[in-house]
Amino acid sequence: MVDFARVQKELADCNRDMAISGVSIMLHGNGNDLSHLSGTITGPLATPYEGGTFQIDIRLPEGYPFEPPKMQFVTKVWHPNISSQNGAICLDILKDQWSPALTLKTALLSLQALLSAPEPDDPQDAVVAQQYLRDYQTFMGTARYWTETFAKRSSIGTEEKVQKLL
Amino acid sequence: MEVFLSSDEEDYYYYSDRDDALEGLDVEEDSYCQPKSVASCQVITKESLLIAQREELHRVMDLLKLSEQHARTLLIYHRWDAEKLIAVLVEKGKDQLFAEAGVSMVEQKVDFSLQSSSTIMCNICMDDIPAKEVTTMDCGHCFCNNCWTEHFIVKIHDGQSRRIRCMAHKCNAICDEAVVRNLVSARHPDLAEKFERFLLESYIEDNRKVKWCPRVPHCGNAIRVVDDKFCEVECACGLQFCFSCSSEAHSPCSCMMWELWTKKCKDESETVNWMTVNTKPCPKCYKPVEKNGGCNLVSCICGQPFCWLCGGATGRDHTWSTISGHSCGRYKEDHEEKSECAKRDLYRYMHYHNRYKAHTDSFKLETKLKETIEIKISILESRESTLKDFTWLTNGLNRLFRSRRVLSYSYPFAYYMFGEDLFWGEMSKEDRELKQNLFEDQQQQLEANVERLSKFIEEPFESYAEEKVMEIRMQVINLSVVVDKLCKKMYECIENDLLGSHQSTIHNIAPYQSKGIEKASELSPCWISKADDSDAFLQSVSNIQGGTTEPGWPSSSPNLNGNGCSSRKRARKALGDGLFDLNLPA
Ligand SMILES: [Zn+2]
Ligand SMILES: [Zn+2]
Ligand SMILES: [Zn+2]
Ligand SMILES: [Zn+2]
Ligand SMILES: [Zn+2]
Ligand SMILES: [Zn+2]
Ligand SMILES: [Zn+2]
Numbered sequence: 055m056v057d058f059a060r061v062q063k064e065l066a067d068c069n070r071d072m073a074i075s076g077v078s079i080m081l082h083g084n085g086n087d088l089s090h091l092s093g094t095i096t097g098p099l100a101t102p103y104e105g106g107t108f109q110i111d112i113r114l115p116e117g118y119p120f121e122p123p124k125m126q127f128v129t130k131v132w133h134p135n136i137s138s139q140n141g142a143i144c145l146d147i148l149k150d151q152w153s154p155a156l157t158l159k160t161a162l163l164s165l166q167a168l169l170s171a172p173e174p175d176d177p178q179d180a181v182v183a184q185q186y187l188r189d190y191q192t193f194m195g196t197a198r199y200w201t202e203t204f205a206k207r208s209s210i211g212t213e214e215k216v217q218k219l220l
Numbered sequence: 221m222e223v224f225l226s227s228d229e230e231d232y233y234y235y236s237d238r239d240d241a242l243e244g245l246d247v248e249e250d251s252y253c254q255p256k257s258v259a260s261c262q263v264i265t266k267e268s269l270l271i272a273q274r275e276e277l278h279r280v281m282d283l284l285k286l287s288e289q290h291a292r293t294l295l296i297y298h299r300w301d302a303e304k305l306i307a308v309l310v311e312k313g314k315d316q317l318f319a320e321a322g323v324s325m326v327e328q329k330v331d332f333s334l335q336s337s338s339t340i341m342c343n344i345c346m347d348d349i350p351a352k353e354v355t356t357m358d359c360g361h362c363f364c365n366n367c368w369t370e371h372f373i374v375k376i377h378d379g380q381s382r383r384i385r386c387m388a389h390k391c392n393a394i395c396d397e398a399v400v401r402n403l404v405s406a407r408h409p410d411l412a413e414k415f416e417r418f419l420l421e422s423y424i425e426d427n428r429k430v431k432w433c434p435r436v437p438h439c440g441n442a443i444r445v446v447d448d449k450f451c452e453v454e455c456a457c458g459l460q461f462c463f464s465c466s467s468e469a470h471s472p473c474s475c476m477m478w479e480l481w482t483k484k485c486k487d488e489s490e491t492v493n494w495m496t497v498n499t500k501p502c503p504k505c506y507k508p509v510e511k512n513g514g515c516n517l518v519s520c521i522c523g524q525p526f527c528w529l530c531g532g533a534t535g536r537d538h539t540w541s542t543i544s545g546h547s548c549g550r551y552k553e554d555h556e557e558k559s560e561c562a563k564r565d566l567y568r569y570m571h572y573h574n575r576y577k578a579h580t581d582s583f584k585l586e587t588k589l590k591e592t593i594e595i596k597i598s599i600l601e602s603r604e605s606t607l608k609d610f611t612w613l614t615n616g617l618n619r620l621f622r623s624r625r626v627l628s629y630s631y632p633f634a635y636y637m638f639g640e641d642l643f644w645g646e647m648s649k650e651d652r653e654l655k656q657n658l659f660e661d662q663q664q665q666l667e668a669n670v671e672r673l674s675k676f677i678e679e680p681f682e683s684y685a686e687e688k689v690m691e692i693r694m695q696v697i698n699l700s701v702v703v704d705k706l707c708k709k710m711y712e713c714i715e716n717d718l719l720g721s722h723q724s725t726i727h728n729i730a731p732y733q734s735k736g737i738e739k740a741s742e743l744s745p746c747w748i749s750k751a752d753d754s755d756a757f758l759q760s761v762s763n764i765q766g767g768t769t770e771p772g773w774p775s776s777s778p779n780l781n782g783n784g785c786s787s788r789k790r791a792r793k794a795l796g797d798g799l800f801d802l803n804l805p806a
Contacts, residue, residue: 057345059345059346059347060344060345060346063346064346117370117374119344120367120370120371120373120374121374147389151390153387153388153389153390153391154344154367154370154371154387155343155344155363155387155388155389156389160389
């Protein structure tokens with residue numbers, strides 16, 4: 055059983071300072087399922103993701119918080135540790151380094167940090183990682199272009215676009 | 221007297237005219253089965269598992285003045301290799317040894333449970349919890365009992381019982397096993413039992429020197445080796461296996477060769493290969509048609525002629541280079557080479573496989589010989605005769621079994637040693653031919669002598685006159701010696717002349733054991749006797765562990781002192797030797 059009391063506290067806590075932190079969490083698609091959430095992070099400054107708003111699909115497994123939440127980018131993003139195909143994320147705290155003492159907010163903040171500091175040696179998307187390592191200029195250009203195209207419209211528009219692309 | 225070997229082998233063949241060399245050959249060869257002072261492998265049964273584990277635990281507990289659970293954490297981290305653990309201790313010091321493995325020892329923990337009136341905020345469930353319902357781990361992190369329990373259950377279900385880490389982010393500390401035991405058993409007694417078993421079986425499963433016996437269905441035993449991981453052992457249940465890869469004993473084949481060989485033997489592709497080399501489907505009726513003769517125009521029994529090379533239907537008129545009304549361009553021999561190649565590979569495999577199989581089959585037949593020989597011996601014993609001792613016969617039979625084994629596994633070895641799969645690029649053609657000749661000479665000698673030994677042992681000598689029996693006795697004794705030497709020589713040749721030093725690190729081959737595969741001995745009796753009250757022992761330990769919050773060796777326990785005293789002394793002595801060794805110049 056998901057610890058819903060905790061999830062509710064987490065939501066309240068996270069959204070209290072969303073203006074400062076740049077991350078927020080809502081129930082998915084205006085539903086009332088506390089185990090299916092939707093996170094939002096703003097692209098960090100001085101990165102090709104600056105100015106973008108990125109949506110993350112969050113699903114809480116039965117054992118949450120003793121098992122890690124499942125997170126996936128809904129907004130398409132060009133980044134070595136995020137699949138350009140399906141938004142899957144390679145981040146240790148979402149896998150074996152998860153600790154029940156972490157929260158959805160800390161996980162989203164880690165994703166934001168990942169946008170600032172890619173780890174191309176442990177890639178999720180080999181193509182992007184290759185480009186990042188061999189042709190940084192092109193990588194920056196593509197990442198910026200993807201941010202412009204996918205992360206700067208209303209979230210609904212983005213989702214439609216993504217549906218088309220997938 | 222017959223001479224069996226060419227003159228250059230005479231130096232180690234007939235000893236009959238040198239009585240001193242024969243002296244002692246009648247002695248029971250199987251005496252090695254008796255318990256030796258230093259056994260190189262031991263069998264660990266369900267009953268002795270706890271005891272075996274305690275040996276290692278006590279060594280570390282005594283050396284570092286640790287509680288059992290901290291010793292276990294260290295040992296699990298180092299895969300039960302106390303020597304390695306000590307090396308890390310010497311090299312990096314105690315603090316790092318502990319930190320790496322996740323053993324944390326806080327000087328004084330804040331014990332929240334004493335402040336019974338207050339509440340504490342649990343960072344996991346984010347609730348205020350009465351102080352008596354929280355637990356602080358050795359690392360100092362404190363969460364509520366509910367959350368701890370939930371965490372433990374998830375980890376045990378995940379199969380991570382042996383290393384359940386603290387819930388705090390980036391805390392490497394391993395949770396106190398007594399806390400796990402107590403909290404989990406309160407909610408989920410079955411799972412607590414599982415946890416206990418996982419801890420115990422860690423000694424087998426996380427241990428480089430211990431392996432489960434691979435018998436199916438499982439005999440419940442595990443085998444512990446002293447130092448050589450590349451050896452062949454015999455479990456108390458009678459199964460002989462390669463300790464390194466847990467499949468049947470296969471020396472002088474290396475584990476890698478054996479794995480490839482078994483896969484190859486199972487592989488249907490060999491037969492598929494044969495089919496593609498030797499038959500083609502008719503383009504009209506699809507029946508497989510075999511090619512006979514060199515001509516590439518073949519005819520199906522349905523009457524349809526077709527081109528062997530492309531499989532296309534053709535007319536009947538043809539020359540060596542054309543078929544009327546057909547021009548696939550391949551007719552002129554260009555495929556021939558490829559299929560010849562596949563054919564050659566197949567024949568090569570069949571050559572080795574046939575011999576391998578012939579010897580394995582003989583081995584199976586000869587196993588039945590054992591009973592026949594026993595009958596023969598009892599007949600001979602009942603006769604009025606000066607010949608009373610028949611150990612030469614049982615020894616000869618055992619020698620036959622062992623050398624037959626060596627012989628049969630020498631074929632897959634040769635298949636890979638001189639084939640394309642493993643060493644093709646590493647030897648020149650000349651080098652390979654030289655080595656192959658060397659090996660095959662030895663193999664043939666061994667083969668010839670094994671067959672002779674087999675022939676003599678199978679003779680119906682129980683009805684022979686005594687003089688004739690004595691002659692056979694001499695032959696069997698002599699051949700046993702020769703065959704043993706030839707086996708030994710073959711292993712030496714493989715190690716020194718064929719594999720060479722750098723390849724032998726990949727192709728570890730269990731050493732030749734003249735006396736056969738060693739039977740694992742039981743754990744020494746003084747330990748076994750203590751196994752009787754092992755449950756009580758475990759119970760007492762868990763009581764101590766559960767009852768004390770003090771890290772360190774629970775020296776006040778009368779139970780441990782009474783029960784484990786001698787063992788601890790023994791362990792200390794052994795450890796002392798180990799430490800001493802470390803200080804010796806390398
Ligand atoms: Zn809690
Ligand atoms: Zn901790
Ligand atoms: Zn067994
Ligand atoms: Zn093996
Ligand atoms: Zn046909
Ligand atoms: Zn013809
Ligand atoms: Zn053709």
